[in-house]
Amino acid sequence: MDRPTGFESRLGYRFKDRALLEAALTHRSAGSVHNERLEFLGDAVLGLIVATELYRRLPDASEGELSRFRASLVNGTMLGSVALELQLGDAIAMGSGELKSGGYRRSSILADAFEAVLGAVYLDSDLNACREVVRHCFGRRLETLPDPVSLIDPKTRLQEWLQSRQLRLPEYRLLSERGEPHERVFRVECRVLDLSIEAEAEASSRRKAQQAAASRILEQIES
Amino acid sequence: MDRPTGFESRLGYRFKDRALLEAALTHRSAGSVHNERLEFLGDAVLGLIVATELYRRLPDASEGELSRFRASLVNGTMLGSVALELQLGDAIAMGSGELKSGGYRRSSILADAFEAVLGAVYLDSDLNACREVVRHCFGRRLETLPDPVSLIDPKTRLQEWLQSRQLRLPEYRLLSERGEPHERVFRVECRVLDLSIEAEAEASSRRKAQQAAASRILEQIES
Numbered sequence: 001m002d003r004p005t006g007f008e009s010r011l012g013y014r015f016k017d018r019a020l021l022e023a024a025l026t027h028r029s030a031g032s033v034h035n036e037r038l039e040f041l042g043d044a045v046l047g048l049i050v051a052t053e054l055y056r057r058l059p060d061a062s063e064g065e066l067s068r069f070r071a072s073l074v075n076g077t078m079l080g081s082v083a084l085e086l087q088l089g090d091a092i093a094m095g096s097g098e099l100k101s102g103g104y105r106r107s108s109i110l111a112d113a114f115e116a117v118l119g120a121v122y123l124d125s126d127l128n129a130c131r132e133v134v135r136h137c138f139g140r141r142l143e144t145l146p147d148p149v150s151l152i153d154p155k156t157r158l159q160e161w162l163q164s165r166q167l168r169l170p171e172y173r174l175l176s177e178r179g180e181p182h183e184r185v186f187r188v189e190c191r192v193l194d195l196s197i198e199a200e201a202e203a204s205s206r207r208k209a210q211q212a213a214a215s216r217i218l219e220q221i222e223s
Numbered sequence: 224m225d226r227p228t229g230f231e232s233r234l235g236y237r238f239k240d241r242a243l244l245e246a247a248l249t250h251r252s253a254g255s256v257h258n259e260r261l262e263f264l265g266d267a268v269l270g271l272i273v274a275t276e277l278y279r280r281l282p283d284a285s286e287g288e289l290s291r292f293r294a295s296l297v298n299g300t301m302l303g304s305v306a307l308e309l310q311l312g313d314a315i316a317m318g319s320g321e322l323k324s325g326g327y328r329r330s331s332i333l334a335d336a337f338e339a340v341l342g343a344v345y346l347d348s349d350l351n352a353c354r355e356v357v358r359h360c361f362g363r364r365l366e367t368l369p370d371p372v373s374l375i376d377p378k379t380r381l382q383e384w385l386q387s388r389q390l391r392l393p394e395y396r397l398l399s400e401r402g403e404p405h406e407r408v409f410r411v412e413c414r415v416l417d418l419s420i421e422a423e424a425e426a427s428s429r430r431k432a433q434q435a436a437a438s439r440i441l442e443q444i445e446s
Contacts, residue, residue, distance in 0.1 A: 036286035037278060044267075044274035051267035052345075055260060063259035122275075127350055 007091040011117065012136035017124050024120035025088075027109055029095030035116035042119030045127070049134045050074055053142055068151040073141060079111035082137050088113055154215035158192075161221065167194040170217065172210050175200065188213050195221070230314040234340065235359035240347050247343035248311075250332055252318030258339035265342030268350070272357045273297055276365055291374040296364060302334035305360050311336055377437035381415075384444065390417040393440065395433050398423065411436050418444070 008014050008021070015021040020038075028034040050073050054066050061069070072078070083089070088110045098109060114137075121130050135142065149157065158170055175187040186206045190213035191198040197220050201212035231237050231244070238244040243261075251257040273296050277289050284292070295301070306312070311333045321332060337360075344353050358365065372380065381393055398410040409429045413436035414421040420443050424435035 037284075037289065040286045040289045041274050041278050044271040048267040048271045048350075051264055055264050061260075063263045066260065066263045127271075 007086065007088070010086050011133060013121055013125075013129060013133050015120070015124050020120040020124050021117070024116040025092045025113065027092060027094040027098055027113065029098045030093040035113055038116035038119035038123075039112045040119070041122060042115035042117065045118045045122045045130050046074055046115055046134065049127070049131050050142075052131075053134075057142075058145075065151075069145055072146060072151055073138070076108050076111050078141065079114050080107035082141075083107075083110035083114045086114065086137060088117075154211050154218055158190075158214045158218055158221075161218070162192065162194075167192070170214065172213070174206060177206075190214055190217050192217055197221075230309065230311070233309050234356060236344055236348075236352060236356050238343070238347050243343040243347050244340070247339040248315045248336065250315060250317040250321055250336065252321045253316040258336055261339035261342035261346075262335050263342070264345060265338035265340065268341045268345045268353050269297055269338055269357065272350070272354050273365075275354075276357075280365075281368075288374075292368055295369060295374055296361070299331050299334050301364065302337050303330035305364075306330075306333035306337045309337070309360060311340075377434050377441055381413075381437045381441055381444075384441070385415065385417075390415070393437065395436070397429060413437055413440050415440055420444075 007025075023033050024035050024038050024042075026034045028036055047070070050070050051066070054061070054069050054073075058066065058069070084107075089106070092110070092113050094109065098106075101109075118130055118133065121133055152160070162169060171191045171193065173189045173191070175189050177184060177186050179185045184204065185202055186204070186209040187200060187202045188206060188209035189198060189200045190210065197217060199213050199216035199220065201209050201216060203209035203212050230248075246256050247258050247261050247265075249257045251259055270293070273293050274289070277284070277292050277296075281289065281292070307330075312329070315333065315336050317332065321329075324332075341353055341356065344356055375383070385392060394414045394416065396412045396414070398412050400407060400409050402408045407427065408425055409427070409432040410423060410425045411429060411432035412421060412423045413433065420440060422436050422439035422443065424432050424439060426432035426435050
């Protein structure tokens, strides 16, 4: 019981029904009663809590901005870092194969487990208890929100910037495509005719290369 | 006040703060205080309520089944039909352009407004009040859930059926592609070698034609 209790104090919540906590901390590789159903529930709990926080904190944000803020808070990377702070990796039960997995795969298992824990808190108590846990675990992440404009992808941002000034849309052109099939490299050019600026960029897909080129144009515009 | 009151009785909820109800019933085409932010909130409220209902009603469903059930309940078509029963179209304020729009566009405006109304109930009261409204408005839709297998797309269903019997995967082949660019017709064949059955189907995309062909194979298998 020592380990879960340490986890509970980091979580800021003490379970009445410890079977719920145990299920939330069991990856499907480690038992028949595992955390996938709780993750389904916890994902919805987290979605509502973050939506409510953003709605209240940002009275002037549009629906589109609220959605982008939520996506910047509720995603694998962010939940993985929350799970890391909670030392969720020490508390979770996994099969031996999964225990060895590292990097992205492991981070995603921990992110899912954090959602499962929230689902378990919801069943053990109520939405308010979950809200406290989210505030406790997210901490400053909820306070220090990024500039909403920075959350829009560069291509869209460039397009909106030009349209708002009644300038022509940028032109993208594939300059070259090389490399083996499993590691293609695409080189793309982006030209903004009305400003006589252009930029090139390379990436592993045409779309990513276009985004990178648009990003370079934005840097030139903003500097 | 007559119209909103009629709407409230159909909704099964009486607002304390009538400004919230009014905002929820104002499309962005009709006013600066419109329902898009409330829709953002209501979408998350509905997501959690339906997730919780499904979690409790279906203790044996897997996470994948729960997700598919939720998608079958929370989508534009279903919400449009809920909104229609509520006569939401009579209660909502829209700009003159939107008033005339029919079909899918109108149904989607009403579906969004239903979510906004739920967001307004949540702010006016709490999650429990929203749960009552959802149960009231969804009614039997929450009770009579479809066969979970029918929610999986035919190609995946056929693949899973064959894999569970250790049979080889089906082969899809494009037989022909004809018609003008804006109305292409794709004819696809699906063959299940180990059962010596095959089926053909036509559709407006290769993917849809494959799905239709897989569906015909499933019919043959099931009959």
